[in-house]
Amino acid sequence: MIPIKYVNIPYEHFGLVYRDGRFVKLLKPGRTWYFDPLMRVSIGKLWQGKPWIEMPATQLRQLRESPAIQEHAAFIDLKDTQRALVWLDGRFHGILEPGLYAYWKTVVEVRVEIMDVRNILFRHDEADIILKTAAAKRHLDVYETAENLGSVVYVDGRFHGVYGPGTIGYWKNGLTVRRESFALPWLPMNDNELEKLREDGQLDAFASFVDVQDNQRALVWFNGRFHCILGPGLYAYLKEGHEARVNLIDATMPQFIYDELDVIFKHAEALRQLAVYEIADNEQGVLYQDGKFSELLSPGRYAFWKDVGNVRVRQYDLREQVLDVSGQEIMTADKVTLRLNAVLSYRIVDVRKAAETVKDAEQALYRELQLIIRAEVGGRTLDQLLTDKTAVAHDALKSIQQKAEDYGLEVKGLGIRDVILPGDMKELLNQVIEAEKAAQANVIKRREETAAMRSQLNTAKMIEDNPTLLRLRELETVEKIAEKSNLQIFVGDGQGLTKSIVKLV
Numbered sequence: 001m002i003p004i005k006y007v008n009i010p011y012e013h014f015g016l017v018y019r020d021g022r023f024v025k026l027l028k029p030g031r032t033w034y035f036d037p038l039m040r041v042s043i044g045k046l047w048q049g050k051p052w053i054e055m056p057a058t059q060l061r062q063l064r065e066s067p068a069i070q071e072h073a074a075f076i077d078l079k080d081t082q083r084a085l086v087w088l089d090g091r092f093h094g095i096l097e098p099g100l101y102a103y104w105k106t107v108v109e110v111r112v113e114i115m116d117v118r119n120i121l122f123r124h125d126e127a128d129i130i131l132k133t134a135a136a137k138r139h140l141d142v143y144e145t146a147e148n149l150g151s152v153v154y155v156d157g158r159f160h161g162v163y164g165p166g167t168i169g170y171w172k173n174g175l176t177v178r179r180e181s182f183a184l185p186w187l188p189m190n191d192n193e194l195e196k197l198r199e200d201g202q203l204d205a206f207a208s209f210v211d212v213q214d215n216q217r218a219l220v221w222f223n224g225r226f227h228c229i230l231g232p233g234l235y236a237y238l239k240e241g242h243e244a245r246v247n248l249i250d251a252t253m254p255q256f257i258y259d260e261l262d263v264i265f266k267h268a269e270a271l272r273q274l275a276v277y278e279i280a281d282n283e284q285g286v287l288y289q290d291g292k293f294s295e296l297l298s299p300g301r302y303a304f305w306k307d308v309g310n311v312r313v314r315q316y317d318l319r320e321q322v323l324d325v326s327g328q329e330i331m332t333a334d335k336v337t338l339r340l341n342a343v344l345s346y347r348i349v350d351v352r353k354a355a356e357t358v359k360d361a362e363q364a365l366y367r368e369l370q371l372i373i374r375a376e377v378g379g380r381t382l383d384q385l386l387t388d389k390t391a392v393a394h395d396a397l398k399s400i401q402q403k404a405e406d407y408g409l410e411v412k413g414l415g416i417r418d419v420i421l422p423g424d425m426k427e428l429l430n431q432v433i434e435a436e437k438a439a440q441a442n443v444i445k446r447r448e449e450t451a452a453m454r455s456q457l458n459t460a461k462m463i464e465d466n467p468t469l470l471r472l473r474e475l476e477t478v479e480k481i482a483e484k485s486n487l488q489i490f491v492g493d494g495q496g497l498t499k500s501i502v503k504l505v
Helices: 057-064 134-139 191-200 261-265 268-272 351-357 361-378 382-387 389-406 423-465 467-485 494-504
Strands: 004-009 013-019 022-027 030-035 041-047 073-078 082-088 091-096 099-104 110-116 140-145 149-155 158-163 166-171 177-183 207-212 216-222 225-230 233-238 244-250 274-279 283-289 292-297 300-305 311-317 321-331 337-348 409-420
Touching: 004 013, 004 041, 022 057, 057 073, 057 099, 073 082, 073 110, 091 134, 134 140, 140 149, 140 177, 149 166, 191 233, 207 216, 207 244, 225 261, 225 268, 261 274, 261 300, 268 274, 274 283, 274 311, 283 351, 292 351, 300 311, 311 351, 321 361, 337 361, 337 389, 351 361, 361 389, 361 409, 382 389, 389 409
Parallel strands: none
Antiparallel strands: 004 030, 013 022, 013 041, 073 099, 082 091, 082 110, 140 166, 149 158, 149 177, 207 233, 216 225, 216 244, 274 300, 283 292, 283 311, 321 337, 337 409
């Protein structure tokens, strides 16, 4: 057998020379002669067309020990707690698991970053790009958190961290990862959990605390906008993306006084802590604290802590008001049942008396007015009532004014609007009225007839005493006849004239 052998290494290949199974030499592309009388040499070929050198791990370890290969290849040796992020020509390629890897330096630009997975949270400047790839999801648990949400992460049941909106990844290294989403910015933990985390300092990197004592309330602004009012308790909010301003307010007094009330009242969140009262320009309020009168409230807006003392505000309209008493069925003194409608005008002059004397001043006034009207109508006959309704209203007004004063009210006026009779009574009354009117008409007729006869008698006496008057009356009569008959009349003596007219007619 010929001891000298010939080998041809193609372009883009390297030759690997092994003696007795151990790598000894690297051959570049081209023809090579070598002496091997004992058949101890073997030559393998590696193609450089792929970035990665693909061969068993034992052979890679031998290559790594050779200075000749170091010029052309780079090696990655990943421990069990490590993973490698790989970029080829500036593009993310994948994640390498524990093991030994080698790649050609001259084929493509390779960038490798080694990560320690004992830190289970995946952090990287290009995390948004990496976590979207299928390669990343084979090695990482990837969680998407919506824009208005945050995440609390527990690893093997222990708190690990708090994160805002975005994508986060955790290495799949055998640990159990549990994630809880919450609405930003407040962390979803009770006081005991937050107190423990605050003592341990585990939240210092993620959140800020707000500690509100029992006699305090906290006004919270985020990024320059009012957010909420916090009651007693321990709270924590996510620092990331939230520039906070917190004002602690002394809540030992029930009334809440603050410069920016208008801004706070616009938020429904504030109404969970505050009872808000609006006293209009034409109103007055009465404030009671713990069941005792405190003060009268002028027009304006007032706010009180809901859970600080017992606060009650009663509001009263000071304008003149109208009270209708309609459809009251009442029996007169002569046993006639009728329905009556009345209207009363009043206003409140003493709001404290109105609040403390009766539960509902208007209802009390209505009840008293009913009783007074019944008493006034019941003491009169139907004729008396119909003859002078004003007297009924006047007497009732005097009585109701005295009662109203006890309630802090001033009655301005009272009127009987309608008196409604039953159908049969209405018919009888109409007949009576008709008879009365007929009698009145007869009296007037007889009076006029008597006056006419008296006038005629007086005229006859005057003519008898003065014949010239008769002559004038005759001339007036002749004038009227001449106008109608278009006649020409020649006047003679009085008797002749009269006879002539009679003859013509």
